[in-house]
Amino acid sequence: MRKYKVKTKKQQKNLIWIWSGLLLILLILIVFSPYIFPDSNTINYELQLQKPSFQHWFGTDEFGRDLFSRVFNGMRTSLMYSLIIEAIALTIGLAIGLLSGYLGGKVDGFFNYIMNVFQAFPTTIAAIALIAVLGTGDLTLIIVLSVMGWVAYARIVRSETLIFKERDFVLGARAAGGSSAYILGKHIFPNVLLPVLPLATLMIGHGIMAIASLSFLGFGVQPPNAEIGLMLKDSATFISRAPWLLVGPGIVLAMVVALINALGDAIRDKMDPQKQMMEI
């Protein structure tokens, strides 16, 4: 039989500290990148496609720009847009999911139909179609990805609402005279938020990936601005001559997404009073 090593509470806490420390360093680099690396768009043809060195940790691209500084500049754009997108999507998803689950009947049927329509569309293709109509641009990118993103939230919120609205504490609050708005706001919403938060953090990573893939295809962020997907696209052209160009952006992208997911799990554990009890 295999023996599982159970982490003690102290070890778990240390782990959380390590993750948060790493994430903090990355976040500082990402958020303050325009001040730390002010000349990331400066073109210098003498430094074209250099290998990683002490001056240029990730090497340089075909225009001789330092890849390390561009990665963090690019992540800044991605992270910011992704946060905005997920905030919009979460708000729409929560509102529609709560109403759909709580009211039921025809309202629920209508929203379910809409959700099916949205979910049936492959996100990237629908996004490209929308961008083709609205034209490229950062605002379009945000609108398109928010419009495509709310369904995942709405589905979970709806199903959780269906569960919670039948629970006795909701009936109890109703019996005490609580209005529907009170019950939705005070009883169902906080309980529904718990399963949604890990998804929301997961979706931030997902959003970063979506922005990157649209930029990779040329529909997202436009050059000369730095963006991870855009950089990966450019690097792919030189994959035989300078394969290291893919490594830096790839690692940072993977790390940021993984750390955000870990943070999401930590937040959920922190918010769940029942989970805290079990750790003692």
Place this chain on the structure above:
Amino acid sequence: MSYLIEAKHLSKVFKDKESTVFKKKEIIAVDDVSLTINRGESVGIVGESGCGKSMLGKMLVGLTLPTKGSVNYDGNEISKLPYSEIKKLRPRLQPIFQDADSTLNPKFTVKKLIEEPFVINDISKSDANQRIDELLSYVNLGKELYGRYPHEISGGQRQRLGLARALSLKPDFIVADEPAASLDSSVQAQILQLLNQMKSNHGLGLVYVSHNLRIVSMMTEKVNVMYLGSFVETGDTQDVFDNPVHPYTKMLIGSVLTIDGDKRKLGKTKVFGEPPDPKNRATGCAFHPRCDCCTQICKEERPILKKVGDKNRFVACHNM
């Protein structure tokens, strides 16, 4: 004088998930039930799991609207009142739920839980605090629990907290759905005493839903025996328990376990057969597949409640 609660021909029907446009399937949870409750009176509802007891209770306090029939509170039909009136009425009718775990919002602390009914009804802080002190001493809970969450207190404490919440707005009518099921005997006695006290001192009307026949016989003056959504026998508790007429009542009472063995068993009828499936209701008398005195008419015609003897006793059976 009107009754505190008067339920007339209540039915609750659910659409079955398997039903199609061509074939309509229905689940009849409660089927044409009428009952009345006076102030200061307690009425028991007994029956097997899934016979519709809890659904009936929810309809009586207005948490679920009946498919057919009406519930009158003090002469007013609840389902026909405007929303503003219903909001005023709600605190008068309180449920106590079976499952204490799900009665309390897991995200609320004990303090928030006990204060909630007062917050909802805009009762001033000082009045509320005075009432809360009173309630906590009623149900024997201390303020040291205030910072805890429902999963951090014991099942008995949860149940008592639920009771305190139900009593907090001084209701006229309580439907207690197995309030003592998860409690140990000593706490059970406390809770039941408290309910009895409320009943005699404040004229509380009580419906006690349970399958614990001994508690029902202790707590109630009238009893209704329910089988598959409808009453099969109703009458004064003492009378029904001493002298059950319906074969199902005999079976229920015969199944009560006592400490001194068989001595106090009333009927010798053994429990047999399985609890019925509401989707495939038997024709005629719903109980006939399990009944040992079943005749041809039982399979064909549905019995209605008929008066038996000179007391307030009604039984739905062909073979009396």
